[in-house]
Amino acid sequence: xxxxxxxxxxxxxxxxxxxxxxxxxxxxxxxxxxxxxxxxxxxxxxxxxxxxxxxxxxxxxxxxxxxxxxxxxxxxxxxxxxxxxxxxxxxxxxxxxxxxxxxxxxxxxxxxxxxxxxxxxxxxxxxxxxxxxxxxxxxxxxxxxxxxxxxxxxxxxxxxxxxxxxxxxxxxxxxxxxxxxxxxxxxxxxxxxxxxxxxxxxxxxxxxxxxxxxxxxxxxxxxxxxxxxxxxxxxxxxxxxxxxxxxxxxxxxxxxxxxxxxxxxxxxxxxxxxxxxxxxxxxxxxxxxxxxxxxxxxxxxxxxxxxxxxxxxxxxxxxxxxxxxxxxxxxxxxxxxxxxxxxxxxxxxxxxxxxxxxxxxxxxxxxxxxxxxxxxxxxxxxxxxxxxxxxxxxxxxxxxxxxxxxxxxxxxxxxxxxxxxxxxxxxxxxxxxxxxxxxxxxxxxxxxxxxxxxxxxxxxxxxxxxxxxxxxxxxxxxxxxxxxxxxxxxxxxxxxxxxxxxxxxxxxxxxxxxxxxxxxxxxxxxxxxxxxxxxxxxxxxxxxxxxxxxxx
Numbered sequence: 001x002x003x004x005x006x007x008x009x010x011x012x013x014x015x016x017x018x019x020x021x022x023x024x025x026x027x028x029x030x031x032x033x034x035x036x037x038x039x040x041x042x043x044x045x046x047x048x049x050x051x052x053x054x055x056x057x058x059x060x061x062x063x064x065x066x067x068x069x070x071x072x073x074x075x076x077x078x079x080x081x082x083x084x085x086x087x088x089x090x091x092x093x094x095x096x097x098x099x100x101x102x103x104x105x106x107x108x109x110x111x112x113x114x115x116x117x118x119x120x121x122x123x124x125x126x127x128x129x130x131x132x133x134x135x136x137x138x139x140x141x142x143x144x145x146x147x148x149x150x151x152x153x154x155x156x157x158x159x160x161x162x163x164x165x166x167x168x169x170x171x172x173x174x175x176x177x178x179x180x181x182x183x184x185x186x187x188x189x190x191x192x193x194x195x196x197x198x199x200x201x202x203x204x205x206x207x208x209x210x211x212x213x214x215x216x217x218x219x220x221x222x223x224x225x226x227x228x229x230x231x232x233x234x235x236x237x238x239x240x241x242x243x244x245x246x247x248x249x250x251x252x253x254x255x256x257x258x259x260x261x262x263x264x265x266x267x268x269x270x271x272x273x274x275x276x277x278x279x280x281x282x283x284x285x286x287x288x289x290x291x292x293x294x295x296x297x298x299x300x301x302x303x304x305x306x307x308x309x310x311x312x313x314x315x316x317x318x319x320x321x322x323x324x325x326x327x328x329x330x331x332x333x334x335x336x337x338x339x340x341x342x343x344x345x346x347x348x349x350x351x352x353x354x355x356x357x358x359x360x361x362x363x364x365x366x367x368x369x370x371x372x373x374x375x376x377x378x379x380x381x382x383x384x385x386x387x388x389x390x391x392x393x394x395x396x397x398x399x400x401x402x403x404x405x406x407x408x409x410x411x412x413x414x415x416x417x418x419x420x421x422x423x424x425x426x427x428x429x430x431x432x433x434x435x436x437x438x439x440x441x442x443x444x445x446x447x448x449x450x451x452x453x454x455x456x457x458x459x460x461x462x463x464x465x466x467x468x469x470x471x472x473x474x475x476x477x478x479x480x481x482x483x484x485x486x487x488x489x490x491x492x493x494x495x496x497x498x499x500x501x502x503x504x505x506x507x508x509x510x511x512x513x514x515x516x517x518x519x520x521x522x523x524x525x526x527x528x529x530x531x532x533x534x535x536x537x538x539x540x541x542x543x544x545x546x547x548x549x550x551x552x
Contacts, residue, residue, distance in 0.1 A: 020207035047088030054085020090197035096282035100128030119156035134279030139185030141197030147177030256308035343542030371399035388422035420550035515546030
């Protein structure tokens with residue numbers, strides 16, 4: 001990755017969010033295993049990942065709708081999306097840090113990218129996170145944040161300091177502070193772990209440093225002289241799982257009129273502080289995110305009703321959550337691939353490669369529920385999803401996030417846009433590899449597979465290749481109509497020639513309904529014109545498309 005050298009841009013912000021989301025996804029299980037405080041429910045890494053990924057999804061959607069989106073608008077949207085998508089104690093605190101950072105930069109003017117401005121924004125984020133917590137506890141994510149912002153402020157005062165120097169110093173100080181958290185919080189020392197939320201914050205700060213400098217951080221290792229190892233929660237019970245501790249986590253978004261929010265939020269904090277602990281109330285400008293651990297769920301929600309309009313209310317019973325996590329851990333093993341297949345022959349190809357198949361294709365695309373059922377029903381702890389259709393990718397991503405949040409399954413969606421890309425991806429699937437390595441290899445292979453198709457026009461239309469009449473042969477290249485003709489074989493040959501123009505070693509041809517002879521003729525054409533290229537022909541049985549092709 002090339003470092004960012006021209007200050008903060010929306011491209012750089014988007015790149016940071018992508019890197020942070022991917023990094024939290026990779027570290028999620030490790031962070032979950034560290035989770036013993038304040039509640040050993042094993043979901044801190046998952047919650048922080050979901051918080052940041054919600055912000056990433058909103059920013060992506062906004063930029064797709066408005067390619068000229070302003071930096072100020074994009075950063076404000078990012079902060080609001082993180083607030084609305086925040087999960088759990090650490091996720092809510094992280095969302096407030098993002099809000100505090102963005103708010104300070106907006107006040108200074110985002111065009112001001114000096115080291116001192118960046119460091120001050122990081123300090124503002126730390127102050128905001130402390131202010132949001134009912135009773136701040138040292139040895140947690142708050143301590144790590146303070147160490148990072150203090151280091152940022154110190155470096156910013158040095159002659160010639162740059163923003164990238166600030167980010168590097170903050171990330172290094174966070175790692176040092178994280179290693180010391182067991183000295184500050186006895187429950188961590190007893191369990192032999194560092195703080196889970198603090199570890200998640202180091203992952204985010206490492207992502208900031210990577211975005212600013214292009215350098216990948218060194219893998220996290222326990223400092224020499226300590227004996228900290230991750231343990232599966234709940235190895236040591238936290239206060240909230242004792243007989244005297246609260247039994248429920250209550251979270252909700254709260255709409256409050258801006259003209260009365262200072263008074264009402266202050267009263268809400270006082271009321272909730274008297275009901276339980278682990279209180280975090282973050283937000284502003286009429287929208288707040290409330291998190292508290294209580295025994296009396298009804299009173300916690302009634303306090304929100306008194307203050308404003310609570311919505312998206314989530315209540316978690318800790319004992320049930322921990323029991324479910326244990327059950328999931330014991331029951332789920334291994335890795336599976338879930339693939340959407342557009343025809344019976346394609347289904348057999350995916351199944352022969354070990355995939356769980358969901359029927360799909362034009363006119364019968366699977367729902368989010370069907371994909372979620374396949375993901376949760378396959379019994380695997382790790383799942384790779386191949387949507388194999390551009391219109392199914394979003395449904396697959398929603399199903400994946402739901403499975404991760406509600407069923408504690410590690411899920412990755414490879415954005416395969418065509419059936420043949422999915423076949424290419426599953427051909428290199430190797431369950432024996434590390435999960436991330438397997439996903440990277442499958443993703444790279446799918447992306448390198450240039451794909452096309454042949455179909456028949458059903459009505460008069462204007463395409464990118466010109467007008468067509470009902471019954472015309474249409475050639476598709478990379479999802480766009482590129483050839484219009486009257487002969488399917490001629491059009492198919494033209495599609496393949498275009499795909500092979502960039503070189504290739506393997507051509508895969510998948511025949512659809514009524515396309516077996518066409519596939520044989522096109523295969524013969526490739527073998528004659530390109531004798532150095534291997535050709536594989538399969539009967540896919542898909543409707544509407546007599547031929548699907550790819551070049552690798």
